[in-house]
Amino acid sequence: MKGRRDCDVLIVGGGPAGLATAIAVRQLGLGALVVDRSAPPIDKACGEGLMPGAVAALGRLGVELPPDLGHPFRGIRYVGDGVSVRADFPHLRGRGLRRPLLHSLLVERATEIGVDFAWRTPVRALQGRCITTDSGELRGRWLVGADGLHSRIRRWSGLAGRSRSRRRFGIRRHYRCKPWSEDVEVYWTDGCEAYVWGSAADEVGVAMLWGGGTSDFDRLLQRFPALVGRLSGATAATRDQGAGPFDQRPRRLYRGRVVLVGDAAGYRDPITGEGLDLSFHQALLLARCLAADDLRPYPRRLRRLTARPYLFIQLLLAAEARPGLRRRLLRLLAANPDLFARLLAIQAGGQPLSTLGWAGAWRLAAGLLGPSH
Numbered sequence: 019m020k021g022r023r024d025c026d027v028l029i030v031g032g033g034p035a036g037l038a039t040a041i042a043v044r045q046l047g048l049g050a051l052v053v054d055r056s057a058p059p060i061d062k063a064c065g066e067g068l069m070p071g072a073v074a075a076l077g078r079l080g081v082e083l084p085p086d087l088g089h090p091f092r093g094i095r096y097v098g099d100g101v102s103v104r105a106d107f108p109h110l111r112g113r114g115l116r117r118p119l120l121h122s123l124l125v126e127r128a129t130e131i132g133v134d135f136a137w138r139t140p141v142r143a144l145q146g147r148c149i150t151t152d153s154g155e156l157r158g159r160w161l162v163g164a165d166g167l168h169s170r171i172r173r174w175s176g177l178a179g180r181s182r183s184r185r186r187f188g189i190r191r192h193y194r195c196k197p198w199s200e201d202v203e204v205y206w207t208d209g210c211e212a213y214v215w216g217s218a219a220d221e222v223g224v225a226m227l228w229g230g231g232t233s234d235f236d237r238l239l240q241r242f243p244a245l246v247g248r249l250s251g252a253t254a255a256t257r258d259q260g261a262g263p264f265d266q267r268p269r270r271l272y273r274g275r276v277v278l279v280g281d282a283a284g285y286r287d288p289i290t291g292e293g294l295d296l297s298f299h300q301a302l303l304l305a306r307c308l309a310a311d312d313l314r315p316y317p318r319r320l321r322r323l324t325a326r327p328y329l330f331i332q333l334l335l336a337a338e339a340r341p342g343l344r345r346r347l348l349r350l351l352a353a354n355p356d357l358f359a360r361l362l363a364i365q366a367g368g369q370p371l372s373t374l375g376w377a378g379a380w381r382l383a384a385g386l387l388g389p390s391h
């Protein structure tokens with residue numbers, strides 16, 4: 019493709035956010051070209067938990083999840099500080115699904131509705147709405163940066179901001195063994211959490227998030243003796259993949275006709291497992307703005323979309339950083355499983371904050387501010 023090629027919406031990054039944006043703009047009648055340095059199916063370090071909201075958003079994008087693909091989960095279980103407490107999602111279930119499988123489903127749907135692709139095409143530079151690749155220049159009426167956590171489009175377009183919180187990292191591995199739980203399990207210990215989910219009928223995924231020190235999977239895992247016991251005898255099914263540091267915030271979301279979506283548009287932390295959910299909803303929201311030829315509502319609508327998830331991320335990061343607060347939170351939830359269910363309904367079930375009620379809010383505040391022993 020030497021020379022220059024033009025299109026309606028040029029999307030740099032064919033991960034979940036870029037593909038969801040391409041599908042959503044095509045559904046609204048615009049042309050879309052996705053450029054990615056890799057080729058499908060693309061894998062990535064991820065907890066691979068599709069929260070109920072992500073499953074619903076995939077439906078809106080016309081992506082059907084075959085019922086036997088991956089492994090469903092009913093809720094979340096927290097384990098740590100001598101307690102174990104779980105709650106169900108209020109309506110839909112979530113789904114643990116290997117990233118390459120999710121990627122294939124998104125590519126299939128995008129292909130079906132006429133999205134164009136340039137795979138194995140690293141983007142080398144950006145000028146205005148024009149990108150340079152090894153095989154020529156591409157230009158979109160709109161240029162969407164969906165190139166992930168360390169987005170170059172964000173940097174090249176002058177939209178990058180500063181991260182504000184502690185540097186945290188993540189690493190992920192799969193094991194050949196039958197999932198033992200119908201929940202996503204979150205094991206807590208000082209300075210590290212482990213997330214465990216069923217990714218297939220005979221496979222379990224483990225991701226750990228931590229704030230510094232070793233990045234060796236096996237050494238991190240030793241911090242969770244209960245998990246080591248569960249996994250003893252199981253062989254690794256995938257090579258380890260890592261990511262971070264998290265907490266990347268743009269200064270602004272768009273400049274002229276260059277706009278950001280997905281992790282490129284700002285990412286806090288995987289602690290609530292909502293990156294995909296947010297990416298899909300952002301994509302739907304951005305597509306409406308692009309179809310209306312007006313990006314001005316995008317930042318405000320995105321703030322509204324992320325306000326509640328960011329509140330829960332802040333709460334959990336505060337507990338993660340302060341063992342005393344974490345102990346109080348876990349014991350409070352263990353003593354009040356109904357409170358946990360309500361919080362989960364708000365965080366992952368789309369229920370309004372009022373679901374907590376005055377009594378619930380009081381119990382939460384009193385429990386968090388009370389003694390840790």
Ligand SMILES: Cc1cc2nc3c(=O)[nH]c(=O)nc-3n(C[C@H](O)[C@H](O)[C@H](O)COP(=O)(O)OP(=O)(O)OC[C@H]3O[C@@H](n4cnc5c(N)ncnc54)[C@H](O)[C@@H]3O)c2cc1C
Binds near residue numbers: 056189261281293
């Ligand atoms: C350890 C961990 C656990 C997580 N757990 C969960 C979870 O359980 N549930 C959940 O919903 N979310 C989770 N997330 C978050 C989720 O993975 C991200 O939010 C999601 O991948 C964002 O998608 P994206 O398309 O914005 O970015 P990415 O998936 O990173 O895609 C970006 C794409 O851009 C391409 N690209 C980058 N630079 C260029 C370039 N110069 N030229 C061409 N192409 C380029 C890349 O090849 C890539 O395909 C987790 C994240 C981590 C790190």
